[in-house]
Amino acid sequence: MPHHPQDDWSRPVPRSSARGRGDGRRDDRRAAPGDDDWDDGWDDGRTRALPQSRDDGWADRYRDASPDDRYAEAYDGRGSPPPRPPRRRRPRYGFRRFMATLMLLVVAYVVSMAVVVAMVWGSVGRVEATPRVADRPGASSGASYLLVGTDSREQLTQEQQSAFGTGFAEGHRADTVMLLHVPTIGDPTLVSLPRDSFVTIRDHGQNKLNAAHSIGGPPLLVDTVEQATGIRIDGYLEIGFGGFVQVVDKVGGVHMCLAAPAKDKKAHVDLQAGCQDLTGPEALGYVRMRYNDSRGDLGRVERQRQFLAALVEEMTGPATLLNPVRLHSVGTATGRALSLGENTSMLEAGRIALAMRAISNGNGQSVTVPVADVNYMTGVGSTVLWNEQGAAALFDALRRGDPISVQP
The missing domain is CATH 3.40.630.190 (LCP protein)
Structure with missing residues (x-):
């Protein structure tokens, strides 16, 4: 029988103290299929979303949060979260370009001064x-x-x-x-x-x-x-x-x-x-x-x-x-x-x-x-x-x- 994403809906969404009821019980509410607003980084690569029925504004805050805040919110120290995906660092081309330009200007200034001094002395x-x-x-x-x-x-x-x-x-x-x-x-x-x-x-x-x-x-x-x-x-x-x-x-x-x-x-x-x-x-x-x-x-x-x-x-x-x-x-x-x-x-x-x-x-x-x-x-x-x-x-x-x- 072909596999359907709905077959795994029974898997619970990780509990968060920031949005839980505070009684330590597991939240059995399921993520709606097709909602890709939340990438929890699990090994299977599937996307799960938070329930849309919450009315405390948490979903909006979560959507606007940074990846680090989402990661902490999802696991909150419970269990063993999967390894964090590596971050891509942007090359520091701006700083290097600035330093290269500065060095070029310094060299040009020194050379021009040397030429001027030589011309003055020659006169x-x-x-x-x-x-x-x-x-x-x-x-x-x-x-x-x-x-x-x-x-x-x-x-x-x-x-x-x-x-x-x-x-x-x-x-x-x-x-x-x-x-x-x-x-x-x-x-x-x-x-x-x-x-x-x-x-x-x-x-x-x-x-x-x-x-x-x-x-x-x-x-x-x-x-x-x-x-x-x-x-x-x-x-x-x-x-x-x-x-x-x-x-x-x-x-x-x-x-x-x-x-x-x-x-x-x-x-x-x-x-x-x-x-x-x-x-x-x-x-x-x-x-x-x-x-x-x-x-x-x-x-x-x-x-x-x-x-x-x-x-x-x-x-x-x-x-x-x-x-x-x-x-x-x-x-x-x-x-x-x-x-x-x-x-x-x-x-x-x-x-x-x-x-x-x-x-x-x-x-x-x-x-x-x-x-x-x-x-x-x-x-x-x-x-x-x-x-x-x-x-x-x-x-x-x-x-x-x-x-x-x-x-x-």
Whole structure:
């Protein structure tokens, strides 16, 4: 006789404490044939449904329950339920795709930054700056770099030279000379050496410091500074008027707070007191003016140090260093404006930038070489005479890596 599902209706539905009568007796009510709302997972694979006559709303709750709740409701710890069917786990494609995309973006960013840095470094000019002499000073504690701003007008048109008040002189002369000392341990020190300092130039007698650059270029200027200070120069950096203006404009101006108005007709500058962003031409006039400064060349070198520190901070800020597009724009403009000594490496250039940023943040000292007379008359005109004892103490401390006591 053929088998019919109805033949097994006598098999009881498992008892549940959640829907039972509470007296421990078996519920003999049967599942209606054909109702597949409840899959109890029994070995025979047949589907049984709960009675539709219940009026307590349990069937609706059961239908809306999760598979785990149904399983617990059906067996409730009574008897030995059959093994639970294995669950299918969805592959975590979303998370993997996210991580793969993130890694791809990181790699692309690192590669783009490497390419930009290489392009910036490739745009930097080179100049011979190592003295070819046998009596150079020995190595000192840390490293020392000579930072020079020249009056080169090569990157300025005649209209710009007239507008900026730079004149039309040919050649290169050192308009700004600074000694940056970075000790092995401790904070850096930036020392201004006035361009009119009265010093001895090898094979050319005594003259103003900037005359060394005019006579023999960077090598003779480096040699003159080494002989005057007793400190070996490890790297050289030079920038001209035109490059200075371009760099300032490329970073969007430099924020400066002026304690007093800055006005100088010869330098073509007219700035009000207070905080403001200086454009390239304004910045050039600000660092060059000296005729309307009561302190003359000493006030001028102080403004140069302050502005240079602010400019480096702007150039090395996160908005520039972490943005490949801006880094390329600012970096290549700076690279074309700069000339580094032929032996100055990328590591040393980075060290110079970090030291200048530290000084701009107050972690270092910015001073002028001790001066005895700012108007010392000589055969070459008015010069700046150093205080021999104070200057010697300053340079000796830098060579040994000792703290300095010179007032800014």
